[in-house]
Amino acid sequence: SQELEQSPQSLIVQEGKNLTINCTSSKTLYGLYWYKQKYGEGLIFLMMLQKGGEEKSHEKITAKLDEKKQQSSLHITASQPSHAGIYLCGADRRNYGQNFVFGPGTRLSVLP
Amino acid sequence: DTEVTQTPKHLVMGMTNKKSLKCEQHMGHRAMYWYKQKAKKPPELMFVYSYEKLSINESVPSRFSPECPNSSLLNLHLHALQPEDSALYLCASSQDPGAGVSVNTEAFFGQGTRLTVV
Numbered sequence: 001s002q003e004l005e006q007s008p009q010s011l012i013v014q015e016g017k018n019l020t021i022n023c024t025s026s027k028t029l030y031g032l033y034w035y036k037q038k039y040g041e042g043l044i045f046l047m048m049l050q051k052g053g054e055e056k057s058h059e060k061i062t063a064k065l066d067e068k069k070q071q072s073s074l075h076i077t078a079s080q081p082s083h084a085g086i087y088l089c090g091a092d093r094r095n096y097g098q099n100f101v102f103g104p105g106t107r108l109s110v111l112p
Numbered sequence: 113d114t115e116v117t118q119t120p121k122h123l124v125m126g127m128t129n130k131k132s133l134k135c136e137q138h139m140g141h142r143a144m145y146w147y148k149q150k151a152k153k154p155p156e157l158m159f160v161y162s163y164e165k166l167s168i169n170e171s172v173p174s175r176f177s178p179e180c181p182n183s184s185l186l187n188l189h190l191h192a193l194q195p196e197d198s199a200l201y202l203c204a205s206s207q208d209p210g211a212g213v214s215v216n217t218e219a220f221f222g223q224g225t226r227l228t229v230v
Contacts, residue, residue, distance in 0.1 A: 035221075042116075042202055043155070043221040088154055100219075102154035 003027060004091055004103035012109045018077050021106045023089030025070040031092035032072045034063050037105070038085045046074075046087075076108075084110045118203050118222035126230055127193060133225045135186040135203030144186040145219065146178060147202040155202055161186060193229045200224045 005024045013019050023032065031050050035043040047056045052067025060077045076083055089103040116137045125131050135144065142163050147155035160168035161180040175197075177189040186203055206219040 033219075042118075042223040043204075045220065100157060105152075105154055 003101050004089055006087075006089060006103040006106050008106060009104070010107040010109075012111065013079050015080060015110055015112050016078055018075065019079055019108070020076075021074045021087050021108070023072045023074070023103050025091055027070070027091075029065070029067060029070055029072075029091055032065055033090040033092075034072070034074055035088045035090060035102075036085050037088060043088065079108075079110045081110045081112050084108055116203055116205055116220050116222035118201075118225050120225055121223065122226045122228075124228045124230060125190065125193065127195070129193075130189070130191045132190065133188040133201055133203075133227075135188075135205075135222055136184055137205040137220070138184055139205065139220065140183075141205035141207055141220075142183060143206045144180060145204040145206075146186070146188050147204065147221075149200040149202055149224070151199075159188075190227075193227075195229050198228045200226050 003026050007022045011019060011021070031048060033048045034046040036046055037043050046061060047058055047063050049056060049063055049065035049072060052065060055062060055064045062075045063072060065072045072089060074087060086105045086107050088105045091101055116135060119134045123131060137144070144161045146158040148158050149155040157168070157170050158172045158176065159166060159178045161178070164180045164183055166178065175190065175192050177191070179187040179189060181187065188201065202224045203222040204219040
């Protein structure tokens with residue numbers, strides 16, 4: 001099984017609607033990253049969360065970290081077609097002798 | 113300048129060809145990474161360079177040969193690839209946290225090179 005699970009796998013919303021994407025880790029989180037990827041392109045860093053209860057916002061995107069649940073959520077308010085893409089969470093795994101792992105991604109489509 | 117530049121954007125090569133992927137950053141980052149991403153899958157780490165030295169090799173076949181000629185450049189030399197090596201190859205850089213210390217800063221990714229092996 002994946003170390004990082006994301007839900008939902010894919011999401012189709014109408015423009016203007018709010019949405020939430022979740023990322024759950026099977027191991028203690030020491031740093032959780034959110035990236036966005038347009039099809040076939042590089043990853044765009046959105047934000048990084050380090051401490052339990054931390055919440056960060058960038059434009060209409062807000063991410064929270066629940067350390068106890070080993071979970072992070074990404075919330076988009078009033079979605080726009082420009083928000084469409086694949087959202088990946090990533091986690092620092094150096095404390096486990098690995099490096100960096102990504103979740104499977106959530107594919108977001110926003111209908112105009 | 114907060115960009116990681118990868119060239120070429122697209123590459124088609126035969127199984128007997130030798131080619132190289134290039135990656136460049138001018139942010140003063142001392143850690144650079146190669147990732148491979150298959151369609152509809154998350155990126156998978158291949159190599160990590162820290163202070164121009166190879167620090168991580170995730171059991172990548174020898175037909176992929178990384179090189180870090182200086183702190184701004186990272187190459188991936190390709191030779192005798194197989195069709196299953198076709199993928200998006202992503203380069204990234206970050207401030208080097210030092211060996212054994214958690215990454216506390218974001219990694220910047222390039223746009224990738226889409227490689228097709230025929």
